[in-house]
Amino acid sequence: MPDASAPAARFTEACLRAAVAGAAPAGAPRSSDYEMTAGLVPPANRRLRAAGVLAAFRDGPSGPELLLTKRSPRLRHHPGQIAFPGGKLDPGDADPIAAALREAREEIGLGPSQVELLGTMSPHETVTGFLCTPVFGWIAGEFTPVPEAGEVAEVFSVPLAHVADLSRYRLERRRWLGEWRAYWSVPYGPYYIWGATARMLKALAERMAHEDRG
Secondary structure, rough: OOOOOHHHHHHOOOHHHHHEOOOOOOOOOOOEEEOOOOOOOOOOOOEEEEEEEEEEEEOOOOOEEEEEEEEEEOOOOOOOOOOOOOOOOOOOOOHHHHHHHHHHHHOOOOOOHHHEEEOOOEEOOOOOEEEEEEEEEEEEOOOOOOOOOOOOEEEEEEEEHHHHHHHHOOEEEEEEEEEEEEEEOOOOOOOOOHHHHHHHHHHHHHHHHHHHHO
C-alpha cells in the first residue's frame, strides 16, 4: 500500500497532467516486452497489430486513483490478469485513442463523454504481437464501473501514489514458451500488476519523476 512518507508533491493531479500532456513526440523510443531480457530479440518477420488502452484516473479518497480491470478467468488470452481497459483497433476506429475509448465503454461502461483526454505516451510492443498506445484520461463527475461479464471479472482502483512511485517496481522473471523472460511488476494488495501493464505504468512513473526533478 502507499507509503505515507512518500513526497506528496509527486503524486498530484497537476503533476500527472504535466507528465502526460499532449501526444508522444514523433519518433520517441517505445518500450518493449523484449527489452528486459538480455539476448532476447523480436522475430524479424513479426506483424504488429495496433491497439490502445485507457489509463483512466479520477479523484479518490486520498488523491488521484487509477482504474484497472481483472480479466475474466474464462478468457482464452491472458485470463485473470490485471489490465487497462483497451484492445486492438477495430475497422471503425480512427486511431488508438478511439479504440481505447470504445473498449472502455464496452468493458467497464465508461462513456467517452465522461473522459477528459490528457495525452498519450509512446507505444509499447508486447510479445503477443501488439503495438499498444497508452492513452491517459481524467474521469469527469461520478462514475460507477459496470464490468462486462464476459471479459471483466472486477474493476478496482489503485492510488496514483502507488503506481507513480518507482521504488514500488521490481524486475522479476518466469518461464514463457520454454524460455526465461524478465518483466516488471508493481503489486498492489491482492492484485499482481505485471507485464505490459506494469511496464507502461513504469513509463508514467519515470515521466512523473522527470517532471518532479525538472
